[in-house]
Amino acid sequence: MKQVVFVSGKGGTGKTSVSAALASMLDVPAVLADLDVDAANLSLLFDTQPGREIVFMGQPRAQVQVEACSGCGKCLAACAFQAIRIENGVAKVNPLTCEGCHACTLLCPEGAISFVPHPSGVIHVQSASHQTLVHAALDVAEDNSGKLVSEVRKVARKEAENQGANLIFMDGPPGIGCPVHAALNNVTLAVIVAEPSASGISDFERILQLCGHFGIQTAVVINKSTLAPWLTSLVLNRCVEKNISVLGVIPFLPDVPKALSQGKSMLSVDGLRSTMTEIHHRLMDLVHNDR
Ligand code: SF4
Ligand code: SF4
Incomplete structure (x- = not known):
């Protein structure tokens, strides 16, 4: 090719x-x-002409399992992007600022953080x-x-x-x-x-x-x-x-x-x-x- x-x-x-x-x-x-x-x-x-679209999945983003989180705040210290805050006693991740670096998971004593796929764009295939x-x-x-x-x-x-x-x-x-x-x-x-x-x-x-x-x-x-x-x-x-x-x-x-x-x-x-x-x-x- x-x-x-x-x-x-x-x-x-x-x-x-x-x-x-x-x-x-x-x-x-x-x-x-x-x-x-x-x-x-x-x-x-x-x-x-109109064609087909393919969703582009970028870097997975962190997500906190609310039921597993103790609200200790250790993940906040790990996050260099200030993407986590404590809300109602549990950690919450802002998917817009999370870079998916995984640092928070290393410090979480409860194993409460997982990663979810994140759509970041669209690929178009068209007849031209x-x-x-x-x-x-x-x-x-x-x-x-x-x-x-x-x-x-x-x-x-x-x-x-x-x-x-x-x-x-x-x-x-x-x-x-x-x-x-x-x-x-x-x-x-x-x-x-x-x-x-x-x-x-x-x-x-x-x-x-x-x-x-x-x-x-x-x-x-x-x-x-x-x-x-x-x-x-x-x-x-x-x-x-x-x-x-x-x-x-x-x-x-x-x-x-x-x-x-x-x-x-x-x-x-x-x-x-x-x-x-x-x-x-x-x-x-x-x-x-x-x-
Ligand atoms: S994955 Fe990285 S950027 Fe995202 S919340 Fe965890 S430490 Fe912050
Ligand atoms: S480190 Fe884990 S348990 Fe502690 S607040 Fe963050 S997500 Fe919750």
Whole structure:
């Protein structure tokens, strides 16, 4: 199974719009996945149909068995998250602040604390313009986004296997933290969408370093290249230095943000289709000839 993930090291580089445009050009069976579980937006650029939902169970939360609790308060001292209070002579856990760390159970002399499953988000499986799209939403104030990214990938893989598709095409999360690590695990290719700006260069270097650290095959697309041609040259030079394939360079066109704000693909903008077609061909060559 080939797995391609688009990453950027930062938000705002156009990673989602570029990956959505390239996904819509795929001429092989594939499953799409949006791994930005904190703010999934790939579905906005596709004509999606209602599909099925899978509840994501996060870290189990502590629960006190009232009949077993003596109200001694030892669990309060153990809880670094102030998630427990004594109410009417027994301990009570606030599930919104409990982190499921199990410290309270170690100090409870009555064995009164157990753990219950806790729903933390939803995974959606939808049909999106003749492809299947898997995406998710983490509930408000929930963590475990890295775990949810892994779950979305598992569901996408299952869908691909069921459909006989040999490609999973993923829009990754921003940044370089835990969700990105989960997104990069065992991929065929990571495509970095870089932007020529001061912060863009800095974040490009960070994601490049991360991919290098894990030995992941990497390619680069430079988006909005005409905004700062000297910084675009800097990225291109770094790619030569590091022997990284440049799939293409996309100029900044004011019609792109306008099209995106109307839910349209960047392919609808005059002058971009040929550039995107070339990028698509180079990408598919790399995917099919990976080591
Ligand atoms: S599991 Fe951890 S966070 Fe939750 S109540 Fe117990 S000590 Fe506090
Ligand atoms: S430590 Fe156990 S017995 Fe004591 S208050 Fe907490 S839950 Fe109740």
